[in-house]
Amino acid sequence: MVECKDLINTLSEWLQPQLFKDYCPNGLQVEGKPHIKKIVTGVTASQALIDHAIKIQADALLVHHGYFWRGESEPVVGMKKKRLQALLAHEINLLAYHLPLDAHPELGNNAQLAKLLGLKITQGMDADINTSIGLVGEVSSELSVEQLTQQVTDVLGRSPLVIQSGSHPIKKVAWCTGAAQSFIEKAAQLGVDAYLSGEISEPTVHTARELGVHYFAAGHHATERYGIKALGEALADHFGIEHIFVDIDNPV
Known part of the structure; x- marks a missing residue:
C-alpha cells in the first residue's frame, strides 16, 4: 500500500x-x-x-x-x-x-518505442534530450522502406501508413509518438532518412515527398x-x- x-x-x-x-x-x-x-x-x-x-x-x-x-x-x-x-x-x-511521459529518457513513450524497435538514440529533436518530445537515432543496420514497415508492423501489431519519398535506404531516423506529424520539418532539418509518428494529416504527405523524408504513421494509440x-x-x-x-x- x-x-x-x-x-x-x-x-x-x-x-x-x-x-x-x-x-x-x-x-x-x-x-x-x-x-x-x-x-x-x-x-x-x-x-x-x-x-x-x-x-x-x-x-x-x-x-x-x-x-x-x-x-x-x-x-x-x-x-x-x-x-x-x-x-x-x-x-x-x-x-x-502527457508531455512529461512522452519525454522521459527511460520510461517515456519515445524511449520505450526506441527500445521495442531496436533504435539507438543519438540525440533529441530538441536541444535538451531530457525534455525533448521527439528523438533521433539509428537503426542497427541499413533498412529499406519495406523492411522498416515490416518491423513496425511486427512490433506494434498493425500496419503503418507509409509515404515513401524516394528510393534512399534508411539509417538515420527521427520519431515522436502520438499526433506529432507536424514535427516532420524539424526532423528533415536534422538530416534523417525517415520520420515515424502516430498520426498523419493531409499536408504531411506533400511535406514528406517534397522534403525527401520517408514518413511512417504508425498509430497514435499504438505508439503510446x-x-x-x-x-x-x-x-x-x-x-x-x-x-x-x-x-x-x-x-x-
Missing part, C-alpha cells in the same frame, strides 16, 4: 512536469482514496478504461491522456459528467501525465501504449503495489 500523496511526489520526481508547458494539467486530476493498493494504467481515461478499473476494484487510474484539455468545453455535462461521476462514486484517483505501461511497472516495483495495464483497442 502507498499513500496517494507519496505516489504523486514520486511521479513528480521522476517525470518533472514543471519543466513542460503542456496542454493539460499533469498530476492528480481527480481525487480518490488516500491509500492505493492497486493501480490500473492505460493510454486514455475513456469510459471503457474507467469501467474496467471499477470492475477490478482499482484505487488509482494512471493514464497518458487525461482530462481538462486546453480549449475543451468546461461544463460538466454528458460524457464528462458520466466519467467524473464514475471516478468519484468509486473513489478512484485519476492521474495523468508502452510509456504508461513501463511507468506503471516501475511504480509497482518501487512501492510493492499491484499494477494492471489495460489496453483498450483504438485503431487511430
Whole structure:
C-alpha cells in the first residue's frame, strides 16, 4: 500500500512536469482514496478504461491522456459528467501525465518505442534530450522502406501508413509518438532518412515527398501504449503495489 500523496511526489520526481508547458494539467486530476493498493494504467481515461478499473476494484487510474484539455468545453455535462461521476462514486484517483511521459529518457513513450524497435538514440529533436518530445537515432543496420514497415508492423501489431519519398535506404531516423506529424520539418532539418509518428494529416504527405523524408504513421494509440505501461511497472516495483495495464483497442 502507498499513500496517494507519496505516489504523486514520486511521479513528480521522476517525470518533472514543471519543466513542460503542456496542454493539460499533469498530476492528480481527480481525487480518490488516500491509500492505493492497486493501480490500473492505460493510454486514455475513456469510459471503457474507467469501467474496467471499477470492475477490478482499482484505487488509482494512471493514464497518458487525461482530462481538462486546453480549449475543451468546461461544463460538466454528458460524457464528462458520466466519467467524473464514475471516478468519484468509486473513489478512484485519476492521474495523468502527457508531455512529461512522452519525454522521459527511460520510461517515456519515445524511449520505450526506441527500445521495442531496436533504435539507438543519438540525440533529441530538441536541444535538451531530457525534455525533448521527439528523438533521433539509428537503426542497427541499413533498412529499406519495406523492411522498416515490416518491423513496425511486427512490433506494434498493425500496419503503418507509409509515404515513401524516394528510393534512399534508411539509417538515420527521427520519431515522436502520438499526433506529432507536424514535427516532420524539424526532423528533415536534422538530416534523417525517415520520420515515424502516430498520426498523419493531409499536408504531411506533400511535406514528406517534397522534403525527401520517408514518413511512417504508425498509430497514435499504438505508439503510446508502452510509456504508461513501463511507468506503471516501475511504480509497482518501487512501492510493492499491484499494477494492471489495460489496453483498450483504438485503431487511430
